[in-house]
Amino acid sequence: MPVLPSEPMSESPLRAPRWVWLQAGLLALNFTWTTLVLGGYLRETLLASVAFTTLIVALKFAAGARAGDGGAGRWHPAGWWLVPFLVYAGINAATVSPVGWLGWWDWLGWAQLVATFWLALDVVAWPGPRRLLRGTALGLGVVLVALGCYQRFVDADWLMLGRTQSRYFIGRASGAFGIPNSMAVFLALLLPMTLAVALRRECGRVVRLLALGAAGLFALGLVLTVSRGPWLALALALAAWPLMQAGKSRRWRWGLTAGVLGGALAAGALLYAISPGVKMRLDGLARDRGEKTRPIVWRAAWELWRGAPVLGTGAGSYNTLFERHRPERFWDEPQWAHNDYLNTLSDYGAVGFFLCFGGVAGVAWGAMRRRRTVPGTDGPGGAHAVGLLAFALALTVDFHLKMPSLAMLVAGVAADRVGRTWLGQAGRAGAGQTGRISRGLGAVALAGLAVGWIGPQARAEGWRGDARRKIDRLVFKPQPASEELAVLTGAHGQLRLATALDPRNAQAWADAAYAAVLIGRLDHDRAAELAVEAEAAARRALAGSRVVPEFWWRLGVSLDVQGRWADGGEAFARGLRLAPNLPQAWYYAAYHFSLNPATRPMALTAIATCLRLDPWFHGAEALAEELKSVR
Numbered sequence: 001m002p003v004l005p006s007e008p009m010s011e012s013p014l015r016a017p018r019w020v021w022l023q024a025g026l027l028a029l030n031f032t033w034t035t036l037v038l039g040g041y042l043r044e045t046l047l048a049s050v051a052f053t054t055l056i057v058a059l060k061f062a063a064g065a066r067a068g069d070g071g072a073g074r075w076h077p078a079g080w081w082l083v084p085f086l087v088y089a090g091i092n093a094a095t096v097s098p099v100g101w102l103g104w105w106d107w108l109g110w111a112q113l114v115a116t117f118w119l120a121l122d123v124v125a126w127p128g129p130r131r132l133l134r135g136t137a138l139g140l141g142v143v144l145v146a147l148g149c150y151q152r153f154v155d156a157d158w159l160m161l162g163r164t165q166s167r168y169f170i171g172r173a174s175g176a177f178g179i180p181n182s183m184a185v186f187l188a189l190l191l192p193m194t195l196a197v198a199l200r201r202e203c204g205r206v207v208r209l210l211a212l213g214a215a216g217l218f219a220l221g222l223v224l225t226v227s228r229g230p231w232l233a234l235a236l237a238l239a240a241w242p243l244m245q246a247g248k249s250r251r252w253r254w255g256l257t258a259g260v261l262g263g264a265l266a267a268g269a270l271l272y273a274i275s276p277g278v279k280m281r282l283d284g285l286a287r288d289r290g291e292k293t294r295p296i297v298w299r300a301a302w303e304l305w306r307g308a309p310v311l312g313t314g315a316g317s318y319n320t321l322f323e324r325h326r327p328e329r330f331w332d333e334p335q336w337a338h339n340d341y342l343n344t345l346s347d348y349g350a351v352g353f354f355l356c357f358g359g360v361a362g363v364a365w366g367a368m369r370r371r372r373t374v375p376g377t378d379g380p381g382g383a384h385a386v387g388l389l390a391f392a393l394a395l396t397v398d399f400h401l402k403m404p405s406l407a408m409l410v411a412g413v414a415a416d417r418v419g420r421t422w423l424g425q426a427g428r429a430g431a432g433q434t435g436r437i438s439r440g441l442g443a444v445a446l447a448g449l450a451v452g453w454i455g456p457q458a459r460a461e462g463w464r465g466d467a468r469r470k471i472d473r474l475v476f477k478p479q480p481a482s483e484e485l486a487v488l489t490g491a492h493g494q495l496r497l498a499t500a501l502d503p504r505n506a507q508a509w510a511d512a513a514y515a516a517v518l519i520g521r522l523d524h525d526r527a528a529e530l531a532v533e534a535e536a537a538a539r540r541a542l543a544g545s546r547v548v549p550e551f552w553w554r555l556g557v558s559l560d561v562q563g564r565w566a567d568g569g570e571a572f573a574r575g576l577r578l579a580p581n582l583p584q585a586w587y588y589a590a591y592h593f594s595l596n597p598a599t600r601p602m603a604l605t606a607i608a609t610c611l612r613l614d615p616w617f618h619g620a621e622a623l624a625e626e627l628k629s630v631r
Contacts, residue, residue, distance in 0.1 A: 016126035019063040019072050024129035026056045028136040031408050035140050038160050039177040040404030047458035049404050050108045051450040053115050058446035065440035078418050079118035081362035085355035092348055097314030098547045101504050106316035113407040120415035141190045144183050145221035148173030152224050171277050173224035182403050184227035185394045187218045188234040189387040196383030226277045233393035235264035237386045294338050300325035301337035301346040312349030320548055323579040328613055336399035367418040384417035460502035467491035468511050485522045491515050506544025513537035513554040534558035549579040553588045568592055583614035
């Protein structure tokens with residue numbers, strides 16, 4: 001029998017109130033949309049998804065403001081364990097982070113995870129809405145596998161939103177995500193639950209057959225991703241499950257664990273023998289004697305934490321400050337530390353790490369403490385725990401919590417597990433007139449936040465990202481001057497709109513400076529005017545953050561175009577100090593030195609350094625040829 005709330009929330013205990021159905025439907029809609037737009041990986045889709053979640057929270061407040069709300073004003077006690085981290089992370093983003101706009105967006109990602117977990121706890125207490133959320137997750141899993149098969153067997157370049165798959169992932173399925181590991185961990189989280197239903201005799205034959213088919217489909221999708229980390233995480237989680245079973249003999253538990261591990265090894269050997277993709281990935285792992293690139297970004301995260309052990313380097317700062325520890329000839333832009341535990345430690349310090357994962361441990365402890373005292377909690381709960389353990393293990397090798405779709409999925413599965421054992425407290429929070437008024441005001445404030453602040457940021461970042469992609473494409477596919485000018489003019493207009501709508505977006509200001517200078521090179525009549533505009537935009541970017549090397553390059557170029565060569569040199573020097581092993585920093589320094597005949601030998605030295613760091617830097621090669629022809 002399903003667990004129900006501790007007090008009736010409608011006339012029939014099996015009929016969920018309308019606000020619960022509405023909340024479940026909106027959660028399912030947001031989760032579906034977020035998953036299908038590359039998992040919410042793009043910052044504009046993250047912000048749009050967060051705005052939608054904020055509106056759902058506003059609707060909960062509005063439902064709670066009504067008299068006789070049927071429990072809408074209550075918040076499940078499990079969610080309060082995560083509030084201290086959110087408060088601390090918000091303060092950290094505002095006061096510690098050197099990249100404030102990125103820190104704010106990082107905080108929004110955490111807030112969405114917590115809000116989804118808390119909202120889902122309302123839903124899972126009711127059979128119908130709970131089935132809606134589960135069905136949505138399982139349906140999306142099927143869609144992911146179907147899309148992954150299309151990528152694997154029909155069009156290897158295909159991605160959602162008209163994008164093209166990265167050459168590094170060709171031959172591997174990523175479904176609606178652009179990253180195979182993201183699809184793999186999505187399926188790894190769902191697979192144990194479908195297997196559990198397929199093996200439960202209490203379920204009808206049709207249900208068991210459907211569950212078995214879904215499990216087989218998810219296993220196929222997992223194989224097509226060729227993702228070693230989620231495979232290993234799922235195998236270890238399945239092997240650990242027997243060890244956690246109470247009431248079983250030691251011989252039974254260790255024997256079943258050995259059987260699971262043996263089966264995993266046999267499956268791996270079979271895949272190695274029949275799948276060229278799997279063979280290539282495993283051979284690469286053996287050839288490199290383990291991971292090659294991840295230890296680099298892990299060490300950087302560890303060193304950044306050691307430099308600021310208590311409070312961290314600031315929310316959202318990892319990718320920027322990674323330049324301090326970039327080794328020579330490492331060209332990737334990691335974005336995150338590829339280990340969510342290390343990334344959290346680096347950004348938020350020991351305080352944030354303890355509050356975050358200590359809060360998660362508190363939720364788990366609260367649910368486990370009530371596991372044997374609440375009736376009706378048997379069933380797929382153990383399978384939920386296996387999936388969550390697999391996800392937790394996979395966090396050691398990737399940035400899954402930074403993907404909004406995966407964060408929402410794990411929040412929903414955790415709520416499904418916790419809500420079936422940890423009942424909400426009886427009674428209503430603030431049931432009087434004052435409480436209803438405060439909840440009503442909260443609903444209005446949250447709706448205003450979503451529509452008036454987060455929504456415009458999503459639109460601004462969308463324009464910025466689209467404009468920057470147009471500019472970057474011109475580097476790889478040059479066009480006739482008239483066509484390039486048209487593209488750059490359009491991109492510049494988008495960037496002006498972005499900076500007007502979200503002036504705090506420092507990257508948008510830097511991109512606007514970039515576009516202005518490029519237009520000036522084609523439109524000589526406006527070059528001086530655009531250089532002044534570019535300088536102003538670059539200084540606005542630097543007002544947002546002085547630790548981003550690119551912002552200094554934008555300022556230096558704009559000053560060089562104005563003939564202020566000495567001032568430009570100071571800007572390029574700052575960029576070099578911030579990113580001493582980044583080839584682009586040396587290229588821009590070489591460009592600056594090339595403008596003055598007296599410093600052209602220094603330009604050649606800077607080009608040599610750039611090419612030592614990146615032997616395939618074509619821009620540096622072209623600049624070197626140009627300088628040699630001038631001499």
